[in-house]
Amino acid sequence: MTERDLELVSALQVAPRASWEDLSRVLGVHPTTLARRWARLVEAGLARVSIAPGPELLRMMDVAFVELTCQNDRVQEVAETLIPDERLMSIQFIAGSAHLLLTVAAAGRSLSSFLLTTIGSLDGVLHYAVRTVTSQIIDASLWHFRALPASKIRRLSQLHQEAGKAGEGTPAVMDAPNRALMRALGIDGRTSLRELAATAGISALAAARRVSRLIGGKYVSVRCDVARRGSGRSYSAILWGSMRPDRFPSTDILDRVPALRVMTSVTGTNNIHIVVWLNNPMDLLDVEQQLLDAIGGLTIEDRRIVLRTFKFNGAKLNEDGTIAQIIPMAY
Structure with missing residues (x-):
């Protein structure tokens, strides 16, 4: 650009x-x-330009982050099989103990059906872990x-x-x-x-x-x-952390941590999910320190660099990150 x-x-x-x-x-x-x-x-x-569910619509849906562990030689096959699913906002290939991170927005409280029927019937999936979204702290539309x-x-x-x-x-x-x-x-x-x-x-x-x-x-x-390649924000990282609900930050934190893209509260051992956009993975330590300085009581326990995004907010992406096909969500 x-x-x-x-x-x-x-x-x-x-x-x-x-x-x-x-x-x-x-x-x-x-x-x-x-x-x-x-x-x-x-x-x-x-x-x-597209839409994403806001706080009121989120209350009517099951929204969750699902990490999939796959057979090493079937990761891309699993990702491409899931791309057409209208309940999936995003599919990301991540560096970490799991292979794929899915962002699920299931209308009609259908997360259980997605997990039991769709994921449960997929060859190549060895294990999944689920974190349900409980609130939206910083919305991606503000970035x-x-x-x-x-x-x-x-x-x-x-x-x-x-x-x-x-x-x-x-x-x-x-x-x-x-x-x-x-x-x-x-x-x-x-x-x-x-x-x-x-x-x-x-x-x-x-x-x-x-x-x-x-x-x-x-x-x-x-x-x-x-499409972030060449935009100055070519990489994204996923952080899992913890903090007390009464310490959740307001939107003015975006002025102090410009790399912050998304923050949500979730279920699980860590109750905070954070997405930051970086120009280089080497920038992550600085951004992490900015977050810790800006949010009292926050701890960060795990980190994932996104290696490739197959689907982003209802759009199938090419390998270079450009938008290939729109698959509107079933809200």
Whole structure:
């Protein structure tokens, strides 16, 4: 990506559904130029706008991290077999005692079915370990490249907040139109209201109202994902740690630990799952120290470097990390 590309991606990470006209006023670039640049990035598999479950939707689902230990000669086969499964957000090949780390978001409380039927019937899987997600502390949609001045970030944040404000505090029912909207947004989070309305079989006004409820009501978060090679954040690491619930950090920790991508509380011996993005595995010790300095009472007991990502937030990835195919989640 060029510097201009990074600026555009950074803007969309903060305000993913802002119009090209609004983005133009912030970035000082013609709307047509922005739209053309974005289309090129999407076509090259370098970026996409999508959705992920927010806190309210997570309460209706079984969300878990599942580590698989496989036969050494069947790891890739197992990963590729699982890619089409709409309950799997991500599939990562990790350095550690297990081979694959799965991020599962199973609608309808179907984690047990996934484990007993899907994983249980897979040849090549020797063992699995499960950590169920109990809360979302730092959401991935809050992370951005910081490629823009603080003044522009503030303006973009305001655009994003205004977009969901009308839906704040309004419950959303997971009926057929909302599920159709979420599926469409999972394929392309910048889909226009007119197109969303046609997909869900409702009016554009109803689509606008429903999308606002889904976002403002924290059922979904809209986010801009990128292929990280050459972006300055080419590697990711998984950390497992522990801390007391009353010491969980607020979102301002992102200013003190810029590499922090995700933090969730989980079940198991360690109750904290952390994802950090690095430019080099050698950076991990520094980032770990930043976390320990910023969060009182945190201990880190285990670490995993991600060697390859087969699937990321509902998208199949090529070996070089570019986006190959969208497989929308079954929320």
